[in-house]
Amino acid sequence: MAETVKKNKSVKNKIVRQIPRGHVYIQATYNNTIVTITDPSGNVIGWSNAGKLGFRGPKKATPYAASIIVKDAVEKVKDYGLKEVLVFVKGVGMGRESAVRSLYTNGLNLLSIKDVTSVPHNGCRPPGVRRV
Numbered sequence: 001m002a003e004t005v006k007k008n009k010s011v012k013n014k015i016v017r018q019i020p021r022g023h024v025y026i027q028a029t030y031n032n033t034i035v036t037i038t039d040p041s042g043n044v045i046g047w048s049n050a051g052k053l054g055f056r057g058p059k060k061a062t063p064y065a066a067s068i069i070v071k072d073a074v075e076k077v078k079d080y081g082l083k084e085v086l087v088f089v090k091g092v093g094m095g096r097e098s099a100v101r102s103l104y105t106n107g108l109n110l111l112s113i114k115d116v117t118s119v120p121h122n123g124c125r126p127p128g129v130r131r132v
Contacts, residue, residue, distance in 0.1 A: 022045065028094070035066075046074075062095065063094055085111065090115075
């Protein structure tokens with residue numbers, strides 16, 4: 001006879017360390033916007049993107065989507081006590097400026113904003129002409 005065995009699940013109290021200062025990485029492409037929040041050593045404490053929040057197709061790269069993404073990411077890291085951030089923006093999408101503004105409106109103090117978009121200097125060979 002099969003007996004049902006109840007297992008007592010012990011719930012551990014999660015110790016949340018306080019991180020007053022962190023880094024925010026915003027990657028704004030033509031197709032999507034991704035926001036990652038890390039501590040000063042680079043360990044990710046929260047992230048969000050447009051697809052995760054239900055935006056589909058061309059709506060993922062809009063400024064409105066970027067502001068909603070930042071709001072979601074900041075809500076996730078509220079427990080860490082994040083107050084001041086250094087912002088690193090990468091890419092050429094429409095959501096880059098809106099995402100930076102949303103960081104400020106969601107209660108974070110911006111210490112610096114740095115553009116880390118990579119610039120090609122005749123590195124990769126371009127694709128050939130398309131023949132149909």
